[in-house]
Amino acid sequence: MRTSQNPVFIPGPTNMPEHLRKAADMATLDHRGPAFAGMLKPALEGVKTILGTTDGEVILFPATGTGGWEAAVSNTLSPGDTVLAARFGMFSHRWIDLCQRHGLNVQIIETPWGEGAPIAAIEEALTNDKEHRIKAVLATHNETATGVKSDIAAVRGAMDAAGHPAMFFVDGVSSIASMPFHMDDWGVDVAITGSQKGFMLPAGLAICGISPKAVAAMETAKLPRTFFDFRDMRDSMAGGGFPYTPPVGLIHGLSVAVEDLLTEGLDNVYARHTRIATGVRAAIEAWGMTPYAKTPDLFSDTVTAVKVPDGFNGTDVVTRAASEYDMAFGVGLGEVAGKVFRIGHLGQLTDAMMLSGLSVAEMCMADLGYPIELGSGVAAAQSVYRHGDNVLALAA
Ligand code: PLP
Numbered sequence: 001m002r003t004s005q006n007p008v009f010i011p012g013p014t015n016m017p018e019h020l021r022k023a024a025d026m027a028t029l030d031h032r033g034p035a036f037a038g039m040l041k042p043a044l045e046g047v048k049t050i051l052g053t054t055d056g057e058v059i060l061f062p063a064t065g066t067g068g069w070e071a072a073v074s075n076t077l078s079p080g081d082t083v084l085a086a087r088f089g090m091f092s093h094r095w096i097d098l099c100q101r102h103g104l105n106v107q108i109i110e111t112p113w114g115e116g117a118p119i120a121a122i123e124e125a126l127t128n129d130k131e132h133r134i135k136a137v138l139a140t141h142n143e144t145a146t147g148v149k150s151d152i153a154a155v156r157g158a159m160d161a162a163g164h165p166a167m168f169f170v171d172g173v174s175s176i177a178s179m180p181f182h183m184d185d186w187g188v189d190v191a192i193t194g195s196q197k198g199f200m201l202p203a204g205l206a207i208c209g210i211s212p213k214a215v216a217a218m219e220t221a222k223l224p225r226t227f228f229d230f231r232d233m234r235d236s237m238a239g240g241g242f243p244y245t246p247p248v249g250l251i252h253g254l255s256v257a258v259e260d261l262l263t264e265g266l267d268n269v270y271a272r273h274t275r276i277a278t279g280v281r282a283a284i285e286a287w288g289m290t291p292y293a294k295t296p297d298l299f300s301d302t303v304t305a306v307k308v309p310d311g312f313n314g315t316d317v318v319t320r321a322a323s324e325y326d327m328a329f330g331v332g333l334g335e336v337a338g339k340v341f342r343i344g345h346l347g348q349l350t351d352a353m354m355l356s357g358l359s360v361a362e363m364c365m366a367d368l369g370y371p372i373e374l375g376s377g378v379a380a381a382q383s384v385y386r387h388g389d390n391v392l393a394l395a396a
Helices: 018-021 036-051 065-075 090-101 119-128 152-161 212-218 230-238 246-266 266-287 314-325 351-367 376-385 391-395
Strands: 058-061 082-087 106-111 136-139 167-171 190-194 205-212 303-309 340-344
Touching: 018 119, 018 246, 018 340, 036 058, 036 246, 058 065, 058 230, 058 246, 065 090, 065 136, 065 167, 065 205, 065 212, 065 230, 065 303, 082 090, 082 119, 090 106, 090 136, 090 167, 106 119, 106 212, 119 136, 119 152, 136 152, 152 167, 167 212, 212 230, 246 266, 266 303, 266 351, 314 340, 314 351, 340 351, 351 376
Parallel strands: 082 106, 082 136, 136 167, 167 190
Antiparallel strands: 058 205, 190 205, 303 340
16 A cells, blocks of 8 residues: 655656545445536536537546547547547557557558657648548647647648548547647547546546537447447436446546636646746756657646666666655656656646655666766756745745
């Protein structure tokens, strides 16, 4: 059992505020009664606001982000349909794999890891698809494996420039509720996330935003689905319930989490993530290292993959942090295994918590013989987080 009081710095599941943990831990209640309906409604309404949609609606499943991927494709597509997706990290790869296992034909744009959604190549592929065989474009907003944020507005721009009618599915698992997301403005037909990242809850809910176009597609889609059928879930949710037994505690937790986020103010939530991430990047620069994301416009505000110098293995930093300092960071996955370690900085996190994480990362690297100076990264982050030279004078 984990007894540590240290925060975690994995890119999800994230740290849980105590009151959210308690909100998700409930005595049994009748999920067919009004008490459940009374918590479902504000949870759905709050998620809608966070997704940035008034046209769309929210569907929840007892699942995780992967279930959201599956729900998106199985409700809107038919066997043999073509979808367009770029592969530039472990999560974009896994979504492609899921589509292939569902009998879809995935037109893959291979993109170097560390880059984001390739806008020009997407536009070209859509422009060349004169017969409109491509039924959906898939985009990973925040590639958690590489710490890369893609420009989703630009992907929509490419679709519009090509005049292509494909649906647009966006994986926002590690961005939604921590970074700006504009489902309606970006013309997103299915937005996907989970409860365990920006919503600061335990894993267990797949959260999908679906547009009227996705709702229309579900009537003709022929891929099989039962557990993940939007139709059953929409009908039941309209009546304040679920088509099967809901995870009541998680939905109660979600109703409280959305209230928290909206009370803090979404702009403030996003600004907090940007500030914390800026401090992390300042620390990395002070260590003489760089994020794996190739250019600053791609830097994610929720996770940073730190590229380690030649001759070092990033996984050792993670192992040492766990064994010696009881702190969790993320290992590199797939193609970047060993080449990076990942610092998650999303969900319930403060500047002070982040400084503790940076100081432990620094100690681990010093222990392992990295050419860094103890305190250098922490000092660089402090210079981002502190409130100014005149703070004492102002307080007097
Ligand atoms: N997509 C992204 C970007 C992710 O980061 C993750 C998990 O970390 C997933 C999808 C898969 O979500 P889950 O593990 O909740 O099934």
